[in-house]
Amino acid sequence: MKKAKDILNTTNIVRGIFALAIILIIVAVVLAFTHRKGGSILHDGTPDDNRHIVVVNSGDTLSKILTENGFTNAQVLEIAQVLKSDANLTSLRADNDKIEFVRSDADAPVSKIVIIPSPWRQIEITGTDDGWKCQTVEIQPERRAVYRAGEILDGDSFYLAGARAGIPDGILAEVYDLLAFEMDFERDVRAGQHFSVLYEENFANGQKVDNGNVLAVQFEALRGNVKMYRFKKADGKTGYYDENGNGAIKSLKRTPINNAKVTSSFSTSRKHPVLGYTRAHKGVDFRASTGTPIPAAGAGRVVARGYNNGHGNYIKLRHNSSFETLYAHMSRFAKGVVVGTTVKQGQTIGYVGSTGLSTGPHLHYEIIKDGKHVNPMTVKLPAISNLGKEDKEKFLEYRKTLDAGIEHLSQHPDWFIQL
Numbered sequence: 126m127k128k129a130k131d132i133l134n135t136t137n138i139v140r141g142i143f144a145l146a147i148i149l150i151i152v153a154v155v156l157a158f159t160h161r162k163g164g165s166i167l168h169d170g171t172p173d174d175n176r177h178i179v180v181v182n183s184g185d186t187l188s189k190i191l192t193e194n195g196f197t198n199a200q201v202l203e204i205a206q207v208l209k210s211d212a213n214l215t216s217l218r219a220d221n222d223k224i225e226f227v228r229s230d231a232d233a234p235v236s237k238i239v240i241i242p243s244p245w246r247q248i249e250i251t252g253t254d255d256g257w258k259c260q261t262v263e264i265q266p267e268r269r270a271v272y273r274a275g276e277i278l279d280g281d282s283f284y285l286a287g288a289r290a291g292i293p294d295g296i297l298a299e300v301y302d303l304l305a306f307e308m309d310f311e312r313d314v315r316a317g318q319h320f321s322v323l324y325e326e327n328f329a330n331g332q333k334v335d336n337g338n339v340l341a342v343q344f345e346a347l348r349g350n351v352k353m354y355r356f357k358k359a360d361g362k363t364g365y366y367d368e369n370g371n372g373a374i375k376s377l378k379r380t381p382i383n384n385a386k387v388t389s390s391f392s393t394s395r396k397h398p399v400l401g402y403t404r405a406h407k408g409v410d411f412r413a414s415t416g417t418p419i420p421a422a423g424a425g426r427v428v429a430r431g432y433n434n435g436h437g438n439y440i441k442l443r444h445n446s447s448f449e450t451l452y453a454h455m456s457r458f459a460k461g462v463v464v465g466t467t468v469k470q471g472q473t474i475g476y477v478g479s480t481g482l483s484t485g486p487h488l489h490y491e492i493i494k495d496g497k498h499v500n501p502m503t504v505k506l507p508a509i510s511n512l513g514k515e516d517k518e519k520f521l522e523y524r525k526t527l528d529a530g531i532e533h534l535s536q537h538p539d540w541f542i543q544l
């Protein structure tokens with residue numbers, strides 16, 4: 126009996142997911158072949174002849190632009206005051222903001238001014254019998270999920286392969302940051318591996334404005350397929366989770382500096398490049414040029430900052446009751462980072478250098494677990510947050526739907542999912 130019920134439930138879920146996937150695909154197909162026209166900023170039916178758009182240039186001020194468009198000094202003052210009190214706007218950004226002047230007919234005085242300080246916000250100032258009134262309108266972006274997939278070729282870096290796959294720089298950097306929690310880019314990346322990214326593009330009036338969030342990442346790493354999904358919990362907080370719903374964001378990073386080559390790995394015995402004799406290498410060396418910022422691998426507190434012959438300038442952070450990290454050979458420390466300072470994950474604590482026993486600029490990075498040095502590339506790192514029972518069930522369902530969507534997009538990379 127129990128079994129039959131289970132089967133029934135599973136079938137329903139599968140049916141539901143299938144239906145949703147079909148809907149997503151239909152929407153995607155329809156939209157892929159619909160080309161919308163970009164046009165005026167406003168949609169209130171005013172003919173284009175009665176509008177006049179001014180792009181703010183460097184040196185322009187609101188009063189200058191208003192005066193040039195026929196406003197009196199008193200009107201300029203009143204509008205400036207309304208903007209300050211009702212929209213918290215005191216200045217215009219050169220080469221960025223747009224101002225639209227609207228008239229009821231071509232010869233009439235301006236009845237409405239629209240300031241567009243960002244694609245997602247516009248401020249409308251309307252002339253009324255009681256003077257100028259101001260209203261802020263938030264614009265919801267139209268979101269699409271797009272899919273890009275690539276392959277690592279011989280001699281490739283993930284960045285090169287990602288750019289070739291058409292993944293925009295900002296998205297690629299985010300993907301790298303995410304994967305860095307799980308992968309060692311030096312040792313896990315090989316020619317022939319495939320990867321894919323699902324991310325948002327934001328549109329306003331049918332025109333692409335910018336990219337949004339990374340929704341899903343997949344990488345066929347040497348140690349196994351790494352998958353991460355962005356998911357919003359019931360409490361409204363978003364995070365990244367692996368396919369089983371475990372937190373993908375770890376409390377520590379294996380590679381604090383992005384895209385830095387590993388020049389020496391963790392080992393219990395290696396010939397020291399300066400000392401010449403064999404001894405353990407208790408960390409990992411990343412090659413980077415002098416002055417490269419060193420981000421904290423995780424949130425924590427500075428427990429040591431100083432100089433010794435081996436490490437040169439170094440900082441040690443304590444992250445929780447069991448984990449500490451150490452960063453050596455720094456050229457200098459970041460301003461204000463002293464013993465006792467609390468740091469966030471990713472916050473710059475110092476800069477790459479070659480102080481102490483070092484043959485050239487690099488970061489020597491150690492992870493210490495319960496007082497013992499461990500291999501940063503292989504140690505199991507604690508996740509920041511895992512999902513509760515209800516969130517986890519929702520996540521698993523969402524993940525299956527998203528996977529189905531990704532599967533379709535992988536067959537039709539020019540399609541997208543309307544969100």
Ligand SMILES: [Zn+2]
Binds near residue numbers: 488489490
């Ligand atoms: Zn080292």
